[in-house]
Amino acid sequence: MTNKRLLVIGGVAAGMSAASQAKRRMPELEVLVFEQGDYVSYGACGMPYNIADPRRAIEDLVVITPERFRSERNIEVRLRHRVEEIDVKKQRISVRREGALEWFSYDWLVIATGCRPRELALPGVRIEGVFSLHHLDDAARIKRYLLQPGLKKAVVVGGGHIGLEMAEALCLRGLEVVVLDRLAATPPGYPEEITRLVKTELERKRVRFLGQATVKAIEGRERVERVVTDQSVLDADFVLLAAGVVPAVELARQAGIEIGPSGAIKVNPFQETSTPGVFSAGDCCEAWHLLLGRGEFIPRGTTANKQGRIAGANVAGAQEKFSGVVGTSITKVFDLEVGHTGLFEEQARSAGYQPATVSITASTRAHAYPGARKITVRLVFDRSSGKLLGGQLAGGEFVAKRLDVLAAALQSGWTVEDLARLDASYAPPFAPVWDPLLVAANQARKEG
């Protein structure tokens, strides 16, 4: 009797989690991972911070090498192998490597193709010096490029998390940075109380933000020289295109696997696609949104890891369910921490709630404790029921784990009344005696 075989398309968070979990639970399983890039396990979210520091090697971000997957976990990793087709009827996939095409059959398949930067249909996007940042290879190329002498000006297209994090990195590398976005707000979707703080922080660090700006062309001969927008022409020695990401679903779609309304692969709570034996996990598939009650495209490393483990466990015969997300997200813009969880006001309204909001600004530490910073907490809640729907935060410190408190509250279906009752920790170095979350919740109780 031959062993069963699991094929995984795509390494990194979801793919390697699935591979590792399946192999751990079913040691006799043959596990092969096909990765089109050069790396299968690295801290992708750490790329901007690595780029910011010329002394650090890009390989610092590698967590586990393919060799270690082989030797320690008995998982076969094929780098620079590009899957070209999934044949669900014959349970096989075609894989190309350096021109040669080979078919591999499977008993189970995990699609972990992730997402990729949205491509801008612009003249000049292939000019030397124009980059996007998605894979570790991109980061390596950017880092090499930045070693050139005479680079002075950078333009970042897109004021989302990656755009903002790269603006900081480029600024730390000594470049003058302009960030452009089609929208007026940065990060997009955030309310004005928060975006105002982000813009102030960018200004403080001499990063220019141009909102409601559309890029028309990128120009340059040997390398990039300028970015033409509908408002102005900006000199540029470096351009980053960071106008969002889209799920990489072509292989799945061509195989007849169902794509959800969000554009990502539809999965059930077991991470199974519409095709028996074919699982999906990570950025290429939907994540169930607990507040919207539907699958959404919300790419996150955390979700990819969770879904990957569940897919792997279920390949090995478990019946684990992914319970869903509330859309928690955090980033750092220089010395400002910015994040949200749950729904923005507009999303809440579209979803049929009657959202009310409150915003408060408080200190991050107790009265008279040195080093305190400001923190702004905005809560979105349902006016009639008081149900908490979301929170958007920005502050000089201690934002991230306060978001997690809200995430826990959202996952438990708390009202603002419940939040006001939280037995929060208090000591002068860490919070005021009324935690900013409770101040906001108390305010919401009164206004609700």
Add this chain to the structure above:
Amino acid sequence: MTNKRLLVIGGVAAGMSAASQAKRRMPELEVLVFEQGDYVSYGACGMPYNIADPRRAIEDLVVITPERFRSERNIEVRLRHRVEEIDVKKQRISVRREGALEWFSYDWLVIATGCRPRELALPGVRIEGVFSLHHLDDAARIKRYLLQPGLKKAVVVGGGHIGLEMAEALCLRGLEVVVLDRLAATPPGYPEEITRLVKTELERKRVRFLGQATVKAIEGRERVERVVTDQSVLDADFVLLAAGVVPAVELARQAGIEIGPSGAIKVNPFQETSTPGVFSAGDCCEAWHLLLGRGEFIPRGTTANKQGRIAGANVAGAQEKFSGVVGTSITKVFDLEVGHTGLFEEQARSAGYQPATVSITASTRAHAYPGARKITVRLVFDRSSGKLLGGQLAGGEFVAKRLDVLAAALQSGWTVEDLARLDASYAPPFAPVWDPLLVAANQARKEG
């Protein structure tokens, strides 16, 4: 028709919250607060940090002065007034000021007498240079004493939060510090994984911890010179007695108001005592423990504020309920943050659970992100149901708000399975992709 009158015994967190809330809701109410000390609103938990810095005035800790309570809130504050008796039949209290005794009648009474340091029946506790730290006056006296030249050695009796915070403060003031405790663990109650880290941190800062040590006497002529223990004799130019606190319930007891089994005043969820019209809030009364299902003496500024507001609101005719606590607590020991929420293993066992525990140590930030510290998370959970019962944490950063995540989880009755599903925030500066709480929860799921 004369106005109704609310009397409040004791200022600070609970008392002033009750007074302010009642007055805000019922502006015609006459509100008088009697405080035996010199201050009614200050950051008591900030005292060790203020003492640590000789350049800061102790008055920095004052949040609102009695004058402002009068002028802005129309609340009458009587400082240095000591309440000597509550006469519940005639609805009046007797108040002493500088020898003169006066009776004040009330329609409603709020007892907010707080707690006080446990007195040690030891020879020498009244010698000059022997202090306890409870009121702002104590802090002022300590600060004046520390200005004397030639102080070299300090002994802190009690390895709880105040003892540890004061050990740090005294160390920063240049003294050689020894901390004594009857128990082997510091802080008391914490498991060995955590107390080991605390002891290591103390050693790193050259603070000696002597566990299982009993003080026999304090000696000195003009001022304190030494502390005699059952193990050794320690030279001391300064001694802090910080062997815990007890609720200040004498007035209530003498008035026939019911005292709970915990030794604190028994209250219902509306903060009413056993006597109609008499409320209590803060450290002198019990707080309902959600996991133990009974009233407990758990003195916290956060609880005092919440209970005070509720008592004040209910005086004014509201029907608000205090929903209870899970015992969240945090402190800083030099560069280590230490806290817990919910039950310790022993408490859980006494309460009839079958507790299991897991401990993990992880990084506070993502792989390869600079500046990461270690964090240890210990979870206590019920072996059969997986219900989360408590958590104890220690780490170099980001401990406090992780405790609040656990507090929210405990208040929602989460299992470790639920915790493992938390949609936690992730970005390299703030957490690893698997948050330490989730790593611990995943471990607990496997072992449960």
